[in-house]
Amino acid sequence: MAVKAWLMDDGEEDQRLPHHRVPVEYVPLSQLAEIGILYWHLDPKDYENNEQLNEIRENRGYNYMDLLELCPGKVENYEEKLNNFFREHIHADEEIRFCLEGSGYFDVRGKDDHWIRIWIKAGDMIVLPAGIYHRFTLDTSNYVKLMRLFIGEPVWTAYNRPQEDHPARRVYIKSFLEKPRIALKAV
Numbered sequence: 721m722a723v724k725a726w727l728m729d730d731g732e733e734d735q736r737l738p739h740h741r742v743p744v745e746y747v748p749l750s751q752l753a754e755i756g757i758l759y760w761h762l763d764p765k766d767y768e769n770n771e772q773l774n775e776i777r778e779n780r781g782y783n784y785m786d787l788l789e790l791c792p793g794k795v796e797n798y799e800e801k802l803n804n805f806f807r808e809h810i811h812a813d814e815e816i817r818f819c820l821e822g823s824g825y826f827d828v829r830g831k832d833d834h835w836i837r838i839w840i841k842a843g844d845m846i847v848l849p850a851g852i853y854h855r856f857t858l859d860t861s862n863y864v865k866l867m868r869l870f871i872g873e874p875v876w877t878a879y880n881r882p883q884e885d886h887p888a889r890r891v892y893i894k895s896f897l898e899k900p901r902i903a904l905k906a907v
């Protein structure tokens with residue numbers, strides 16, 4: 721089962737609505753891979769004994785993890801947190817999230833700087849590369865339980881757009897947005 725992603729419309733309605741374009745324009749996983757996004761579908765139950773998850777954590781060095789539950793009434797400063805998550809930003813490190821329950825939208829900027837909305841649900845594990853502009857919102861179900869992973873001591877600092885001179889942004893642009901330059905040798 722693949723994750724669903726689509727290009728967003730420019731509508732001003734509630735951020736928790738899907739915001740499909742008309743007609744709908746889905747974005748395949750291969751296109752997400754091109755902008756540096758990694759994706760796995762794993763069993764969301766009994767995560768402690770999930771071999772596949774443990775293997776990914778081992779291979780990628782994700783030794784830190786915690787759980788984050790988002791829904792009205794359960795979280796301190798809920799509105800403020802949600803507003804901050806929905807502000808376009810980057811990080812100096814990968815953003816790694818494994819959805820255990822519920823659902824939500826990760827919006828990321830595609831190659832042409834348009835928004836791609838990625839709908840994650842229980843079992844979806846996603847890695848956003850350092851330096852990619854993104855944001856997050858709950859959908860109309862208003863509930864998500866996420867595992868957050870990190871390499872070493874976690875740093876959650878968000879740098880709001882614009883960040884064109886941030887080192888992580890520069891590396892990201894070089895790695896995923898610029899066309900590779902071919903050196904031509906004079907003969």
Ligand SMILES: CSCCC(=O)C(=O)O
Pocket residue numbers: 805815817854855856866876878
């Ligand atoms: C709720 S997890 C995703 C939100 C986000 O982009 C972040 O935590 O930096």
Ligand SMILES: [Fe+2]
Pocket residue numbers: 809810811815854878
């Ligand atoms: Fe983020």
